[in-house]
Amino acid sequence: MLLEGNIAETKMHHSTGIWLKASKVNHSCMANCKRSFIGDLQIIRATQDILANTELFFWYREPTCDYADMKKEMQHWGFECTCNICDESKNLVKDISRKRKTLLIGLQRSIKQKHVSIERVERQLKVYEATFKKPATELPRMSVFNIYIALSKFYGKTQQLKNKLRDVKDKPRMRMWKTRDDEMMV
Numbered sequence: 001m002l003l004e005g006n007i008a009e010t011k012m013h014h015s016t017g018i019w020l021k022a023s024k025v026n027h028s029c030m031a032n033c034k035r036s037f038i039g040d041l042q043i044i045r046a047t048q049d050i051l052a053n054t055e056l057f058f059w060y061r062e063p064t065c066d067y068a069d070m071k072k073e074m075q076h077w078g079f080e081c082t083c084n085i086c087d088e089s090k091n092l093v094k095d096i097s098r099k100r101k102t103l104l105i106g107l108q109r110s111i112k113q114k115h116v117s118i119e120r121v122e123r124q125l126k127v128y129e130a131t132f133k134k135p136a137t138e139l140p141r142m143s144v145f146n147i148y149i150a151l152s153k154f155y156g157k158t159q160q161l162k163n164k165l166r167d168v169k170d171k172p173r174m175r176m177w178k179t180r181d182d183e184m185m186v
């Protein structure tokens, strides 16, 4: 069923709808499924193996890994996300939280450069990674997944992907690539 929004909403969302079964799916930053739309058809697909009787979760909002941000984003739904990512961020020492925000700004700035230094991005990611105590398998780094995707595209284009996956200790070499929108060229 499609509903007309007011003018302000219409500018934000070109259409709105209620999907009765899908509306029962709760939010978690650590989602196990993802939704997409074809017209007014909503499709929910598993993003990992899901055992029978496991609760489904998808994102209402893209996770920022910042508890205060997510709390604000979820406010109008009337709940707080209590996933491992939000829980870690909620209990994070303020100095580390500030450091992460600064590092994240630096990373985003580096990745948007016309000539991106892979070595710099890898170095910044290493410092960012060091602010986490738990491994990424337990606490996915959702705040930098776009940066990892950009890096994997670069590695794929330069045949480095297998090497990087095989030997993460390999010393990064200085690489430059140009960015144009989402495209990367060596």
Ligand SMILES: [Zn+2]
Pocket (backbone or CB within 6 Å): 028, 029, 030, 063, 070, 081, 082, 083, 084, 085, 086, 087
């Ligand atoms: Zn969360």
